[in-house]
Amino acid sequence: MRVLIPAVALVFLAPALVAADGLRAVADMKGCTNPAITGTATLAEQVTAEGVKEVTVELRMTGLADGKHAVHIHEVGSCEPCAAAGGHHDPGPAGQPRPDTASDDVPAADINHPFHMGDLINLEVKDGVGTLKHTTNRVTLAPGRLSLFDADGSSIVVHTQQDTYCDEESDLKKGCAGGARDACGIIRRVE
Ligand SMILES: [Cu+2]
Numbered sequence: 001m002r003v004l005i006p007a008v009a010l011v012f013l014a015p016a017l018v019a020a021d022g023l024r025a026v027a028d029m030k031g032c033t034n035p036a037i038t039g040t041a042t043l044a045e046q047v048t049a050e051g052v053k054e055v056t057v058e059l060r061m062t063g064l065a066d067g068k069h070a071v072h073i074h075e076v077g078s079c080e081p082c083a084a085a086g087g088h089h090d091p092g093p094a095g096q097p098r099p100d101t102a103s104d105d106v107p108a109a110d111i112n113h114p115f116h117m118g119d120l121i122n123l124e125v126k127d128g129v130g131t132l133k134h135t136t137n138r139v140t141l142a143p144g145r146l147s148l149f150d151a152d153g154s155s156i157v158v159h160t161q162q163d164t165y166c167d168e169e170s171d172l173k174k175g176c177a178g179g180a181r182d183a184c185g186i187i188r189r190v191e
Contacts, residue, residue, distance in 0.1 A: 001054065002188065004084050009044075012090065013146065016044045016153050017048065017049035018047070018048050018049070018054070018095075018166070019046060019047055020044060020045070020054075020114075021045050021046060021047050021048045022024070023044070023045040023140070023141040023142055023189075024042065024043065024044050024141070024189070024190045025042070025043040025148070025187050025188060025189050025190060026040065026041065026042050026043070026156065026187070026188060026190050027040070027041040027043075027156045027185030027186060027187045027188070028040060028186075029041060029059070029109035029183045029184065029185035030063060030079065030183060030184065030185065031063065031182065031183050032069050032079075032081065032082035032181045032182060032184055034063065034182070036063040037061070037062070037063035037064055037182055037183050038062055038063055038183075039059065039060050039062060039158075039183065039185070040059075040060055040062070041056075041057060041058065041059045041060075041156050041185055041187075042058045042096065043055050043056070043057050043058075043141060043148075043187065044056050044058075045135075045140060045141040045142060052137055053137065053140045053141075053142060053144075054136065054137045055136055055137075055139050055140065055141060056133065056134070056135045057073075057120060057132070057133070057134050057135075057136065057156075058131075058132070058133045059071060059123060059130075059132040059133075059156070060129070060130070060132075061103070061122060061123060061125065061129070061130045061131075061158060061183065062128055062130075063128060063130050064123075064125045064128070064158065064182055064183070065125065065158045065160075066125050066126055066127065066128065066131060067124070067125060067162070068122040068123070068124050068161075068162035069122060069123045069124075069125060069126075069130065069158050069159055069160065069161070069162060069178065069182065070122055070123075070158070070161065070162055070163030070177055070179075071120045071121065071123050071132060071155070071156065071157070071158050071159070071163075071180025072088050072089075072118050072119050072120055072157055072159075072160040072163075072177070073089040073118030073119075073120065073139060073148060073154050073155070073156055073187070074077045074086055074087065074088060074089060074118065074154065074155050074156070074179075074184075075087055075089045075090070075091075075105060075118070075152070075154060076089065076152045076153065076154070077152060077153020077154050077155050077186045077188075078152075078153070078154065078155065078186065079155055079184035079185065079186055080155065082181040082183075082184040084156045085157050085181075085184055087119055088119060088177075089117065089118030089120045089148065090117040090118065091140060091145055091146060091147075091150060109135045116156055117138055118132050118138070118139060118148075118154065119138075119163070120132070120136065120174070121134050121163075122162050122163055123158060147186050149187075149189065153185055153186065153187065154187050155178075155181070155185060155186045155187055156184070156185050156187060157181050157184050158180070158181070158182050158183040158184075159177070159178025159179055159180065159181055159182060160178065160179050160180040160182050161175060161178050161179040161180075162178065163176070163177050164176045164177075
């Protein structure tokens with residue numbers, strides 16, 4: 001006998017249909033100048049019912065000053081020195097905000113869809129310990145345009161200050177994305 005599920009129930013069930021695809025990665029976090037700063041990041045990819053890949057990042061840090069610290073995935077898998085991690089992971093192509101330009105008479109060469117970057121959220125540290133859990137669909141562990149495992153890899157950077165989530169419509173003053181780098185860890189696959 002077939003059981004009929006009302007359409008409205010499917011709508012509410014759908015977001016829960018997320019399955020891990022087994023792809024995982026870790027980063028051993030080390031202080032850029034202060035060896036007392038240490039931590040671990042784990043990254044696990046899952047796929048939604050629609051086939052959208054999501055990566056859940058869990059970060060635990062000790063030794064940082066109390067307060068909020070910006071956390072981003074940076075574009076190079078190198079942390080010595082921490083500046084070697086480069087800027088934020090944002091493989092592009094960037095520049096075209098319209099997702100439907102492909103149907104134009106002259107399509108743009110740089111369609112920026114889906115929007116992509118390695119910006120995460122602030123880590124809040126209390127009594128020297130901070131934990132963060134955040135799921136993003138802006139990056140993947142699997143191969144592809146948003147993959148963290150591109151030719152030069154990727155790393156996670158924790159900054160001294162908080163990210164004010166500044167953008168060009170508010171105020172892009174220097175340091176508004178966290179300023180100096182406190183810790184860095186190269187993202188590597190785990191089987
Ligand atoms: Cu950063």
